[in-house]
Amino acid sequence: MKHIRWARFTAPILALSLVLAACGDDGGAGSTTTSAADPTTTEATEATTSSTEGASTTTGSEDECAVQNLNLATPGTLTVATGEPVFPPWMGVGDENFDVPESGTGFEGALVYEIADELDFSDDQVTFVRTGFDEAIAPGPKDWDFNIQQYSITPERDEVVDFSDAYYETRQALVTFPDSDYANVTSIEELQDAVLGAAIGTTSLDFIENVIQPATEPSVYDENVDVEAAMNAGQIDGLVVDLPTAYFITAVQVEGSVIAGQFETQAADPDEFGLLFEEGNPLVECVNEALETLREAGTLAELEEEWLTQDGAVPTISG
Amino acid sequence: MSTPPDDIRGPSLWTSIRRPRRHREEGARGAIIAAISTVIVVGLILWWVLSSEAWPEVQQQFFNPDDFIASWPDVLGGFWLNIQMFAVAEVLILAVALVLAMIRALRGPAFFPLRALVIGFIDLIRGIPIILLILLLGFGVPALQLAGVPNNPLFWGVTALVISYSAYTAEVYRAGIDSVHESQRMAGRSLGLTQVQSLRYVTVPQAIRNVIPALLNGFVSLQKDVALVFVLGVREAVREAQIYNARTFNYTAYVAAAVLFLVASVPVARFADWYTERDRRRRQSVGTV
Numbered sequence: 363m364k365h366i367r368w369a370r371f372t373a374p375i376l377a378l379s380l381v382l383a384a385c386g387d388d389g390g391a392g393s394t395t396t397s398a399a400d401p402t403t404t405e406a407t408e409a410t411t412s413s414t415e416g417a418s419t420t421t422g423s424e425d426e427c428a429v430q431n432l433n434l435a436t437p438g439t440l441t442v443a444t445g446e447p448v449f450p451p452w453m454g455v456g457d458e459n460f461d462v463p464e465s466g467t468g469f470e471g472a473l474v475y476e477i478a479d480e481l482d483f484s485d486d487q488v489t490f491v492r493t494g495f496d497e498a499i500a501p502g503p504k505d506w507d508f509n510i511q512q513y514s515i516t517p518e519r520d521e522v523v524d525f526s527d528a529y530y531e532t533r534q535a536l537v538t539f540p541d542s543d544y545a546n547v548t549s550i551e552e553l554q555d556a557v558l559g560a561a562i563g564t565t566s567l568d569f570i571e572n573v574i575q576p577a578t579e580p581s582v583y584d585e586n587v588d589v590e591a592a593m594n595a596g597q598i599d600g601l602v603v604d605l606p607t608a609y610f611i612t613a614v615q616v617e618g619s620v621i622a623g624q625f626e627t628q629a630a631d632p633d634e635f636g637l638l639f640e641e642g643n644p645l646v647e648c649v650n651e652a653l654e655t656l657r658e659a660g661t662l663a664e665l666e667e668e669w670l671t672q673d674g675a676v677p678t679i680s681g
Numbered sequence: 682m683s684t685p686p687d688d689i690r691g692p693s694l695w696t697s698i699r700r701p702r703r704h705r706e707e708g709a710r711g712a713i714i715a716a717i718s719t720v721i722v723v724g725l726i727l728w729w730v731l732s733s734e735a736w737p738e739v740q741q742q743f744f745n746p747d748d749f750i751a752s753w754p755d756v757l758g759g760f761w762l763n764i765q766m767f768a769v770a771e772v773l774i775l776a777v778a779l780v781l782a783m784i785r786a787l788r789g790p791a792f793f794p795l796r797a798l799v800i801g802f803i804d805l806i807r808g809i810p811i812i813l814l815i816l817l818l819g820f821g822v823p824a825l826q827l828a829g830v831p832n833n834p835l836f837w838g839v840t841a842l843v844i845s846y847s848a849y850t851a852e853v854y855r856a857g858i859d860s861v862h863e864s865q866r867m868a869g870r871s872l873g874l875t876q877v878q879s880l881r882y883v884t885v886p887q888a889i890r891n892v893i894p895a896l897l898n899g900f901v902s903l904q905k906d907v908a909l910v911f912v913l914g915v916r917e918a919v920r921e922a923q924i925y926n927a928r929t930f931n932y933t934a935y936v937a938a939a940v941l942f943l944v945a946s947v948p949v950a951r952f953a954d955w956y957t958e959r960d961r962r963r964r965q966s967v968g969t970v
Contacts, residue, residue, distance in 0.1 A: 582924055588820070595819075
């Protein structure tokens with residue numbers, strides 16, 4: 363019958379939708395909880411196996427920061443995430459070490475191995491993986507233990523990820539070319555007409571938008587290398603970035619550029635760098651303990667002295 | 682000889698809906714059944730989606746009204762930039778591509794180097810991803826610091842889009858030119874027109890009519906690809922949505938940008954369909970059989 367031809371089309375769709383509706387409820391429930399369940403089950407099995415061994419071999423068997431009790435992405439290994447590529451003075455200092463975080467050079471590179479040492483990992487139990495800067499802050503489960511990439515601790519980020527205590531405090535700096543109108547600014551008001559650039563999702567961008575507030579909207583790029591490319595192309599008057607990174611940019615990446623100055627004002631609180639963890643990761647406490655130990659022993663100050671201090675004063679830009 | 686029947690021009694809109702009574706009844710019943718089944722299917726899909734456990738979180742992250750309203754002004758402002766880029770680029774693309782296609786359509790050994798250059802250009806540009814071309818031209822050329830060469834990222838982004846899309850559109854024009862029967866060109870030549878003249882007055886007008894659906898397709902595609910210039914730091918809709926997302930970790934801004942792109946594209950797509958159908962009905966005998 364001709365007028366039932368439509369049945370060939372709609373009947374399968376009806377049947378399919380009924381089937382999907384029937385199994386729709388199971389689909390939604392389980393998936394969001396299984397990923398969160400994994401770390402805790404790993405930790406539970408780790409704890410039960412180690413409690414039987416620990417009682418007989420060590421005295422401090424309730425130490426939840428012992429290597430075997432730690433909540434790790436891969437048990438037995440400290441998986442550290444960082445950027446792609448990594449730059450001095452943070453990691454990979456020296457031509458032969460460029461983009462080699464495993465070399466342990468650079469402030470953050472050395473810090474990772476110091477923390478690993480405090481947590482009783484040997485050097486070859488540390489593995490590096492790479493992520494983008496912005497993607498790592500996004501909420502959700504992570505397949506690394508912590509991410510070290512000059513992340514500033516902010517309340518907004520803190521809601522979706524967890525931070526360790528601060529391991530470094532820095533200021534924002536302005537990088538320009540010497541022949542720029544803005545090479546000798548001494549106050550933020552002089553930057554009103556500047557076209558500035560920053561990477562997306564950074565506190566540098568927040569600083570430009572909330573503190574400097576130039577008349578033209580800042581240009582926003584995916585990563586710092588793109589901001590530097592824009593500098594080289596003459597598409598922006600200057601870029602804002604944290605001071606140690608500014609050292610590297612002016613020394614190596616953007617030939618002929620100079621640090622116009624460091625900003626006196628901080629955006630809200632002093633810009634502090636912290637290690638970034640998945641939200642709710644209990645590993646944060648152990649790492650904080652390690653950082654505290656390193657701070658009290660003066661190791662943090664030593665690392666700063668070794669990798670981050672430069673000769674010559676940088677002028678200040680008042681706000 | 683009897684005069685040809687009136688419907689040799691193809692049916693008008695009116696004759697195509699004026700059917701015998703029997704067919705009309707079936708049409709009405711069919712429409713009611715289609716409506717009922719649509720309501721059932723859509724209702725089931727909506728019920729399945731809205732009752733799933735993850736829906737509240739999905740709604741919070743992607744379809745949050747507060748974030749939609751908060752991000753709307755910036756995204757809309759950025760979208761205005763998209764529209765401007767599209768308008769400028771499309772005009773240039775249609776012109777440049779036509780020139781390329783006409784050069785390629787020239788016959789004779791004397792024009793071989795020109796043809797070879799155009800073919801080489803088209804192959805080269807079609808072989809490079811647009812995003813790569815945008816990065817190369819947007820960051821690379823200004824970095825040379827050549828005198829007199831602009832370094833505006835918007836300029837180079839639009840230039841890269843024009844170059845890239847011209848290569849594709851030139852091929853569309855070529856298909857149109859090839860689809861015009863050879864006798865047309867020969868007729869033009871035999872009247873004493875030069876190659877360029879016969880192309881311009883005889884072949885190309887017919888060729889363009891043939892490929893308007895494909896050109897409109899390129900229109901719709903370009904409307905989205907203008908967003909790619911965000912990598913050069915241009916604050917168009919996608920970049921503004923990204924900035925909102927980076928600040929708040931909510932993805933509703935992306936949905937807002939998507940809505941804007943849809944509002945721009947869907948009417949063009951519907952117009953393309955309507956125009957194609959009208960053109961087809963005019964030029965071919967489209968019957969109800």
